[in-house]
Amino acid sequence: MACDNGSIDPALARTLQGFARLDAETATPQLSYVQRRRLLSELQASQIRRPLPGIDRQDHFLAASGREICVRSYAKPDNPSGKTLVWLHGGGWMVGDLNTHDDLCEHLALFGRCSVLSVHYRRTPENPFPAALDDVMAVLHWLQSMESTPNRLPLAQSQILLGGDSAGAHLALAAAVRQLQAAAQDTTQDEPSARIAGLLLLYPPLLPDQDTPSMRAFASGFGLTPEAMRYYWQALGQPQGAAAQWRTPSLCTAQIAQLPPTVLMTASHDILRDEAEAFARQAITAGAPLCLLRAPAMIHGFARMLAASPAARQQVELACSALLQAVHQHNAAGK
Template identity: 35%
Template structure:
């Protein structure tokens, strides 16, 4: 078994000394505040040429978005869905990640502030996510982007949404997606799947297995939805005709194995897959650019995959 990266170990030791309670021991509002506070200490992130905030039409309400764009026009566009267990996270918590991806891939990034659970349980988040893709396909030209070169991506719960949106767009004959970037995606169903990594990495590595359950209970309060492939993409019966995919996993992550399994399913269906396994890393590591060298390395690798996909 791989060893925990020394930088990750030092960070976990510091957080443990601070006495940070796990998500499942907090209220939703406290969990949201804690993530905002943690990410606020990560610095401002890399500069980008153009930064705009506006709202787009959504199924139930306007959806706030933030656009990051390099200099010039007619850039490809990555629609990005932030992580946070569908219950926490926002445009601010993932600002440095979006900046790094925009520069690494030389593309524009549209970060989507979708509705959160438990106020808005499934399928609210995925409906907002898909609406953002449809908006981009129709209006990308108005933000000086190329509507024929669209990708989706996200981390954790955001990776779940990106995978679900790719399935939905294929099933509904929706916008063509050039690539999906899935960063330690949460793609399993609590009613069906069980993986060794849930037990191996249950405690002590940023995300606890009990917190995974806590998030799922808020996003999927109706047991019927536990068997919906748009809630848990590992339930899909068909993975053919999906876009090329990058799957990034972390060795010390309770949801590591579901990401690996999703990559296996895609490859078995003939989908082109690039795997990025960071064996010594923990869940959430790409957000920690100021603390972990692997965070920048991982985002640069994903950016290179995006750049290649957009050129095809």
């Protein structure tokens, strides 16, 4: 794909300007950097929040080892599909929560014609990697255990899809790789988890310390900056053992070739664009059933700005349609 340095969507440009004003006008001398970023993320979401009608929302709590994980379900009662999309929010593994991604998850339930389960995983720096990934695996195990009690919640259905935006997309890929590694090794390290039938990855960070053309071209004025990304990677930590592989799941070539049907969408004006597209091309070459899409005139984080931008909504709908088609073709082929 050619380098795209044209204009961004005007609605997104206005949204960025509004976020910049919010940042400048919010004085928080008592908060740490992490606390301030979390607060601003919540304020940004509330500034552009536009609830979709006809979507049922429920919060649930599942018990894991020494902790409790909060998840939120979204379902459109008149449009069941037998699929549940588990969604992992973005925010550099540090910022974001269930509330900041309400708009996106409601649209995913609408566009994906499925129930959506948003996961509030443990965040850095309080919980270094792989704490967040462990929470994702616990949720997948929970969904697997619910197969014996269908109808208890609108979640234990016939197919489990997994996806995320930004850092959440990284976690989704890491979970898929971890599940495939466990299956190949027939290990008991991980408890049985719901099989991932498809992946939806929106502009994922995949490798630290990248110096790509997109990293340089969109370093300022487009939301995410290289400095912020370096800080997020540093806070993620340097795990040991198998977790060190899951931190950079795009390098696990044996598992990448065995991925389920996957849609990876990048944003044209995003510092992470080139590293994600390079991974996608390598995965396709390795034989992975991956569809690469680039969203034109979009910036990093556009998927959480759907209430502000019709063009962004159109791109998320396109990604959902591509995933449903890929999963359907995969199932029809009996794979």
